[in-house]
Amino acid sequence: MKKEKIIFMGTPPIARTMLERLTEADYDVVLVVTQPDRKSGRKQLLTMSAVKEYALSKGLSLFQPEDIKSDHAKIMETDADLIVTCAYGQFVPEQVLTHPRFGAVNLHASLLPKLRGGAPVHKAIINGDAETGMSMMRMVRRMDAGAVMAQCHVPISETDTAGTLFDKLAVAGGDLLIEQLPSLFDGSAVFVEQDESQATFAYTITPQEERIDLSRPLSQVYDQARGLIPFPIGHVLHEGKKVKLHQVRKKAADHDLPAGTCAGLIDDGFAIAVEGGYLLVDEIQLEGKKRTDARSFYNGVGKQWLHTRFDR
CATH class of the missing domain: 3.10.25.10 (Formyl transferase, C-terminal domain)
Known part of the structure; x- marks a missing residue:
């Protein structure tokens, strides 16, 4: 018998790993939400996201809104127990986050409240940090500011690149997600508010x-x-x-x-x-x-x- 019904939202390879782990753990992924196909590379070919590739390979229901703030009816029409997000790439409106009975949780690639934002993996290395990690938190309207239910630490070696660190974090984040979901569903999870005075930011890399x-x-x-x-x-x-x-x-x-x-x-x-x-x-x-x-x-x-x- 399938476990709880989950709407998954994510886009790049690290998010694909989270989706893979959910399906492997036999959760019922009722809808996958990812960014629209984008042009990429020197030839500017239309390319689907890593999450979309996996969703199609598993026959999962797919939704790619250009602007989720104005286009989210499909999500609201989908019966689900929880939304899980990881590097989705758009701000998700409040009514979507509160739609499932257990709300929404996000996997973020830093030890929150450090390195909130869109480039935490790149900035952890650029800053010369010795470690980073994954945080599983409640989704709120403010960027990466929700209460944290669990974290795991990942060391950064002197030879790591953003690419190798993403790979390490994907494995660690997948483990964290599958370990922590049961406590969320049985009500034993404890959410701790972030210390705003310790917050730092990792905005998207500029040219x-x-x-x-x-x-x-x-x-x-x-x-x-x-x-x-x-x-x-x-x-x-x-x-x-x-x-x-x-x-x-x-x-x-x-x-x-x-x-x-x-x-x-x-x-x-x-x-x-x-x-x-x-x-x-x-x-x-x-x-x-x-x-x-x-x-x-x-x-x-x-x-x-x-x-x-x-x-x-």
Whole structure:
């Protein structure tokens, strides 16, 4: 016999993992709500969300409102015990959140009240945090401000990128969701209000934040670069042209080069001098070109750039 009826709302791969876990645990997912298909990539092809792909593969009922504030009748017509959301991407109106008898809960990828907002995974790495986590909370109208019922901690390694951290958080969040749902349904869950004085924010990455600041110390430059991998991908400028950094390492070292100097190949990476050492770029992409490995880049354009500096 199926368990409680759930409306699931989410869009990216981390949300897909939550939906997978719900169906695997035999909850009755009566409706899946996800963002409309969007154009993406260089060819601007119409692409469905990761959540939609999974929902279609399982034959789940699907709803993709352009604006859920004005288009939510399908949700209100659906009998459900609970709404579960994870990175849905739109503000959900109050009448929707209170529609099921158990209301709505959200899985957010930070240790709330830290890093509320749309880019908590990227910002945790960019900030140089040693750990982050998943929070399961009551959904309210204010962004990520609901009372928290459970959290789990996830360490951030020195080699994590946003991509690898998303993968870790997806597993941890799925475990948290399945562990905690029974207490929600039997009434034993305890919700604790967030301490507003401790709140910090992780707003969506801006185009300005995608440009790597080479004037900062090595650890901060490295954290910014890896925090933008595999999307949206950080870049530097060379004579006004974008140079995307797809894979990076860091190497502490003494040198007397000005920050941003192209220092050639070091440990098989294309080296950019910064305060305290070198940012080593293993995969690089020139504007309008395909991404390439460091040695191929150096044997081509890279040698000509030796001792030049990236734009400041």
